[in-house]
Amino acid sequence: MAIRCCSCRSTLLLLLLVSAVPISIIVSLESTTWTSSPNRHHLRYRSLGLVRECAKWDASGGRFLVSNFFGGGLAEVSDVDVGAPAERTLMREPDVAGNVSLGLVVDGGRGRVLVVFSDLFRHRYAAVGAYRLDNFERIFLTRLSGPEDETSFADDVAVDSDGNAYVTDAKRNKIWKVGSGGALSSVIRSPLLERRKEWYHLVGLNGIVYHPNGYLLVVHTDGGDLFRVDTSTEEVTQVDVEGSILGGDGLELLSPTKIVVAAFRPSARLVESSDDWRTATVTGTYSGPLHRVAAAATAKDGKVYVSHLFGGRSHVISEAVFSPLSSAK
Template identity: 30%
Template sequence: MKNTILITAFSILFMACDTEKKSGTTPASLQSNYTITDIGLYPEGIDYDSKNEKFVFSSMYKGAVYVMSTKGVTAVFATSPKLVLPTGVYTDEARNRLIVANADLGISQKSTSNSAGTIATVSIFNLSSGALIKEIELKNFTPSAGSCPNDIAVDNTGNIYITDSFSPNIYKIDGNYTASLFATSNLFQPAANQFGLNGIVFHPDGYLLAVKTDDSKLFKILLSNPAVITEVKGIAFSAPDGIELDKNNNLVVVENGLGLGKTYTFSSKDNWASASKISETAIGKDEFPTTAALASDGNVYVIHSKLGELLAGDKTQSSYTIQKID
């Protein structure tokens, strides 16, 4: 990937990722807000592990995955030599695995002078211990083009789906950890030097929903026929990042700091041919919200990444928030 593309893309958007799982049967007692105190953390992806009752989030700068307990205690949970710039994280409780998308945009402390654009992988960790299970290579699908694995969805049978923000692709990783190109389309093609596909969720009715950042669109992709891709009508937002299904299967869209820094919740009465807004929550541009997670208490929580500061070259931010949205 050309460095000029990477540098330009930084000024346009940052990532997303995350989940679409329903809450556990024994909800934990969660606070409305949590503060993460760690210099240079810059968290991006977030999910909630309802099996072990903890938040899981990625650090784009430190190249590791962290956990926070319901009491607010934070610790490093998972890492590997290949994990340079983790983006989306997904806690697959049914299979006791943590799935992490990984790239290199040249801004991680693990990046080197020539490493930007050379990494596109998915790491699988044990959800209970953080032990590395498998790392899957995706860069072979874009040998002469840019690649940035971003967000993650998992269907009912355990297949994994990964968006690529720099190429018009959604990848599939099956139960044997074999990767394939699930869907590719001109509809997913990012504009020159911009981010394309971002957040993705699996809907229990048998399709994927994914946002595209550069033109602020939401797409529906059939699992049974991935060539059938339709744009969801009736929605409005800018710079969409992560998306999440709430406990009622409404869709929460996180608009990052390149937009207004809000979350929007949409509902659909026609199987996501169209949708309408039912609520919104102001987070703030400077907070730069990125992704959201459905917790075991039935509420959705969004993470404040402060990524605007990192993209501007500041590595000294030390306070970040996980906030329950209305």
């Protein structure tokens, strides 16, 4: 899950453009979106931050966990508070001060959450941290790259059945593998992962999820590609996708045969496979508030929720109901 640009100038330009949209237009867009879907659950919550990169449902705590971007840590949003709940900061990682918190994954079976940290502007620092879900004490903080290494942009994270973490690099199109105890064990590279459009190459490898059959599914934002990475052999193959996932950001595995791809427009796509993700088809789309920019997806009680990058004092996690595509098989 990445902010839409990995370069300083592109990021600042995007923020400037969003902030320049007249308030009256934003209010109109918001009203149209919510009134057109009155039976869906749209969770508005109060926040002091402009950007919120990722939200994931923590079933054990009955809350959404949110990476608070410039806050360099995590916050929680309750789904049971009356009215508009307020975001509550859970932790700020002091050893990554000046960097942003991005993708996260809830590893409920081990009672922990993993969070990615990156240097937004210079791309000279990347790390992944693991924290206890009950008190958010640090379990480990692993540096993935530093000033002496090639520039990089750690983005999203997934965890396999053995507790290994996999972190995407949206700038260099590689995947770091970190053991369950926090040791950096390998870096997965492949010519396939380098794919990018000649005319557009801002964001590479982005959202990532682990499939229980022993592989990762990873989206390449610029190329609109989906890759299957075997966690045992580190072999990379491309999934033949019918339909577009160009601009794909965060991923969520709904079942062994279904994933959700969050994106700029439409806000999310439902993708299905019947052959263990050798091929796949986009079968549905969801269009949320365009001006907020969808960045991540999560599942709660059998429903899909999409979180958005931009908000200011009010952010939204919206229920996604997919419209089927007539061309889907």
